[in-house]
Amino acid sequence: MEFNDKVPIYYQIKTVIYDQIIAGERQPGEKLPAVRQLAVSLTVNVNTVQRALSEMIAEGAIVSKRGKGNFVTEDTQVIETIKTQLITEHLSNLYEQLHRLNIDDQDIINALVTYIERRGNSDDNH
Amino acid sequence: MEFNDKVPIYYQIKTVIYDQIIAGERQPGEKLPAVRQLAVSLTVNVNTVQRALSEMIAEGAIVSKRGKGNFVTEDTQVIETIKTQLITEHLSNLYEQLHRLNIDDQDIINALVTYIERRGNSDDNH
DNA sequence: TAACGTGTACTAGCTTACTATTACACTATA
DNA sequence: TATAGTGTAATAGTAAGCTAGTACACGTTA
Incomplete structure (x- = not known):
């Protein structure tokens, strides 16, 4: 993925995922790709993905289940x-x-x- | 001045000055405040101001005259x-x-x- | 000529963002 | 129970942006 070098990458990742959720491309309750998979497809480090997800978890949009995966909240x-x-x-x-x-x-x-x-x-x- | 910590300060300064020039608050040929003065009023380091101005000089919007000051281009x-x-x-x-x-x-x-x-x-x- | 106001350049140190790597914790399943 | 897939944490190294400080170059003017 192409990133704007004026804005932190983790922040741009957050924006993209939010956009997908809001556009309905990722449905409530849906499982996200594994962090390692996301890292590969975004050509970015796992830690960077994790940082983006952590903020979305804190904001209630993503629910994390250790050992299972990260999921879009079911709270529409x-x-x-x-x-x-x-x-x-x-x-x-x-x-x-x-x-x-x-x-x-x-x-x-x-x-x-x-x-x-x-x-x-x-x-x-x- | 308040800055957005997601975007480099020098870039935000550049944006502000461009906005002022375009809005007509700084007229063609007008002298800008001295870099040291700008640095103080923006509560920022001289080098950061200089970086913003350098790019605007390269883009032709600002003309620099050593020993005299920086000026808005007269090329409307x-x-x-x-x-x-x-x-x-x-x-x-x-x-x-x-x-x-x-x-x-x-x-x-x-x-x-x-x-x-x-x-x-x-x-x-x- | 001296003093002052300008732009410009350079160094050193700090912080944030990112990467690479390793390790650990939990879950599902063969 | 062993293995594989998952999230999470921690360390170390690199690069970019910002700051502080110093020094130098040029122009104006007393």
Whole structure:
């Protein structure tokens, strides 16, 4: 996996797994790949994976069962809360950043709409 | 100044100064505060400021005159280009991140509109 | 010319993040 | 019971970012 060298790798791993859980790619109660397996597929050290998981365990999104594996929580309420937090955080970031560039509310919306339209028309969607 | 400990300080300084230039708070040709002064006001080391400025000099946004000071470029075309890049980058980030959460185009726009409306109604604007 | 305000460069030491490696604890199963 | 698969912990080494401190180069001005 490619990482942004401006942000700690363990933090980016955490973000990716959260995204997968929220997007429904990893269902509540589902077992995650073994830490050693995750480390290999992410081309990263086991300790780095462990650090990401530890924080998610502390936050209640992952449940760890020694000898068995790590599992996505079955508490969908926790997942919903995290989803809401993440979305608000992303919207807030965009808003703050464009506001800092002296762009007003309406222009922020217009810019997003235009961006999405252009993206829809171009061939390289993604 | 407060810094996000997930991103290098020099990089955050760079971002802040770019934002100021683009927002028009620092005009083309304007002299920046002395590096030692910036270091004090940002409560950061001179070397850290220098690192941020070096990159902006390399990118053509800042012009350094030894013994005189650092100045915002007078080439407004360079500033315009950076502005466009930054805006697109921020929009792209939001789009990618919300898409990863399995939110479609229309819902992304709706979410932003709702976010801005709520923000406008609340008292703590900022 | 002397003093001061500038940018720039270099060294040394500290902390955090990451890696590699080893070891240990628990569970399932042949 | 032995083996394999799992999570967890601890050590040691490397690299990047930051700080403190010192020194030097250039420009302005008294």
